[in-house]
Amino acid sequence: MKFLYLALSVATGGLLIFGALDMPVWGDPNSPANSHVSPHYIEQSFHETEVPNMVTAVLADYRSYDTLGETTVVFTAAICCLFLLRRFRKEDGA
Amino acid sequence: MENIFGHANYFIYIMLMMIGLYGMMAKKNLVKKLVGMNIFQWSLILFFVSIGAKDGGTIPIVEGAHGHGHGADLLIQASHYVNPLPHVLMLTAIVVGVGTTGVALAVLLNLYKKYKTLDEDEIIGKL
Amino acid sequence: MIQEQESIVIKTVARLLVPFIQLFALYVIMHGHSSPGGGFQGGVILAASFILFAVAYGLDEMKRRFSIKALTVLTSVGVFLYAGIGLLCLLLGENFLDYGVLPVIEPRGMGMLGIEIGVGITVMAALISIFHDLLDFE
Numbered sequence: 641m642k643f644l645y646l647a648l649s650v651a652t653g654g655l656l657i658f659g660a661l662d663m664p665v666w667g668d669p670n671s672p673a674n675s676h677v678s679p680h681y682i683e684q685s686f687h688e689t690e691v692p693n694m695v696t697a698v699l700a701d702y703r704s705y706d707t708l709g710e711t712t713v714v715f716t717a718a719i720c721c722l723f724l725l726r727r728f729r730k731e732d733g734a
Numbered sequence: 735m736e737n738i739f740g741h742a743n744y745f746i747y748i749m750l751m752m753i754g755l756y757g758m759m760a761k762k763n764l765v766k767k768l769v770g771m772n773i774f775q776w777s778l779i780l781f782f783v784s785i786g787a788k789d790g791g792t793i794p795i796v797e798g799a800h801g802h803g804h805g806a807d808l809l810i811q812a813s814h815y816v817n818p819l820p821h822v823l824m825l826t827a828i829v830v831g832v833g834t835t836g837v838a839l840a841v842l843l844n845l846y847k848k849y850k851t852l853d854e855d856e857i858i859g860k861l
Numbered sequence: 862m863i864q865e866q867e868s869i870v871i872k873t874v875a876r877l878l879v880p881f882i883q884l885f886a887l888y889v890i891m892h893g894h895s896s897p898g899g900g901f902q903g904g905v906i907l908a909a910s911f912i913l914f915a916v917a918y919g920l921d922e923m924k925r926r927f928s929i930k931a932l933t934v935l936t937s938v939g940v941f942l943y944a945g946i947g948l949l950c951l952l953l954g955e956n957f958l959d960y961g962v963l964p965v966i967e968p969r970g971m972g973m974l975g976i977e978i979g980v981g982i983t984v985m986a987a988l989i990s991i992f993h994d995l996l997d998f999e
Contacts, residue, residue, distance in 0.1 A: 641760075642760050645756055645759040645760040646756060646760070648755075648759065649752045649755040649756040649759065650752065652751075652752065652755060653748050653749065653751065653752040653755075656748045656751070657744075657745060657748055660741055660744035660745065660748065661737060661741060663741060663744055665740030665741060666740055666741070666742070666743050666784065666787060667787050667788055667789035667791075668788075668789075669788045669789060669790075669791075669813050671785070673785045673786065673817060673819075673820070674786070674788060674817050677819070678786075678812070678817040678818070678819050679812035681818055681819065682794065682810060682812045682815050682817075682818065683810050683811070683812055685818075686796045686799060686808065686810060689969045689970075689973075690967060690969055690970055691894045691895070691969065691970055691973060692795050692796040692799040692894070692895045693794070693795050693796075693893065693894050693895055693896065693897070693899075694794040694795065694796070694815065694818040695794055695795075695818045695821050695822055695825070695897075695899070696893050696894045696899050696973060696977070697818075697894075697973075698818055698819060698822045699822045699825065699826075699899065700894070700899075700900075700972075700973040700976055700977060701960070701969065701973060703822065704947075704958040704976065705957065705958060706826075707826065707943075707976070707980065708940075708943055708944065708947065708958070710826040710829070710830055711939065711940055711943055711979070711980050711983050711984075712940060713830050713833060714829060714830065714833050714983055714984055714987045715936055715937065715939070715940050715983055715987060716833075717830075717833030717834065717836055717837050717987060717991065718833070718836075718936050718986070718987035718990045718991055719936070720837045720840065721836055721837060721840045721990065721991045721994045721995070722933065722990065722994060724837075724840040724841065724843075724844055724994075725840050725843060725844070725994040725995065725997070725998045726994050726997070727997075793897065795895075795896065795897065799895075825899075825901055825902075826901065828901075829901045829905070829984060832905075832988065833987065833991070836991035836995065839995055840991075840994065840995065843995065843998050847998075847999065
């Protein structure tokens with residue numbers, strides 16, 4: 641049975657390697673990921689938000705609604721652990 | 735040759751992903767499955783960060799901008815900085831991954847409390 | 862449950878390191894918009910300092926100094942601060958989380974600092990809460 645799983649993962653990896661040969665090479669400045677919206681973020685974020693760190697400018701300004709969702713996910717994970725694991729005792733009042 | 739070495743980063747991430755996939759499928763212990771899932775997740779995170787790399791690019795923080803509001807006439811060239819977008823997306827993905835790992839461990843603790851084992855065959859047998 | 866360590870080396874080194882780790886975490890949060898860092902990273906470093914304290918001095922000692930009830934409240938205070946800044950922008954007549962109208966100097970940078978602090982509080986409290994709940998089970 642383990643050989644089936646090994647063959648399955650090797651086949652998936654082989655297909656992905658076959659597909660990766662068409663990806664842009666390492667550090668290509670003209671790759672699709674580096675050429676659509678990212679030049680706008682790099683060139684305009686400092687003038688538009690007055691914040692030197694582009695990562696924070698994108699995280700907290702352009703995509704701040706997204707970050708609100710991510711923060712809610714972390715909050716939900718903490719609440720899930722609380723309800724799954726924590727014992728509520730009368731004497732603690734916790 | 736350029737085809738092989740130019741894509742070596744993708745091959746490394748695909749091998750990491752194969753390790754994670756095999757661990758998730760073949761291991762019977764649920765904690766080992768969780769470790770496999772984390773390896774899989776890290777292969778994807780490394781893949782996304784490596785997409786943003788640029789030859790001759792530096793970290794995405796504007797050079798020469800001392801404090802705020804100064805240097806509004808600064809000329810910023812896109813070829814000089816790496817792509818900040820994958821960094822942003824993966825930064826949040828890492829923290830959310832920690833949260834999901836915590837919830838998964840909490841579920842496993844409750845499973846162990848109820849069935850006294852973490853082997854999936856034994857748990858299915860006890861259902 | 863983590864017990865208090867016997868070794869005096871571990872306890873002394875942890876006692877010396879914890880304040881500096883917390884200071885560095887606050888630096889990472891406050892300078893998140895002009896140098897590498899931000900709310901997520903600073904919150905994780907802040908949580909790591911409390912976890913180091915718990916590893917060296919035991920979970921009970923950490924609970925005595927930082928009550929778990931306060932931690933649970935702090936987890937939601939961070940999200941509330943984040944959404945509150947967004948609602949404040951809405952009340953002042955702009956879009957949700959559009960910081961340009963906040964009545965402070967450099968409104969965009971200060972708005973980002975506010976939500977970074979909210980993110981930092983939430984991540985710190987959530988990570989310590991998960992750590993505590995996983996260890997305090999049974």
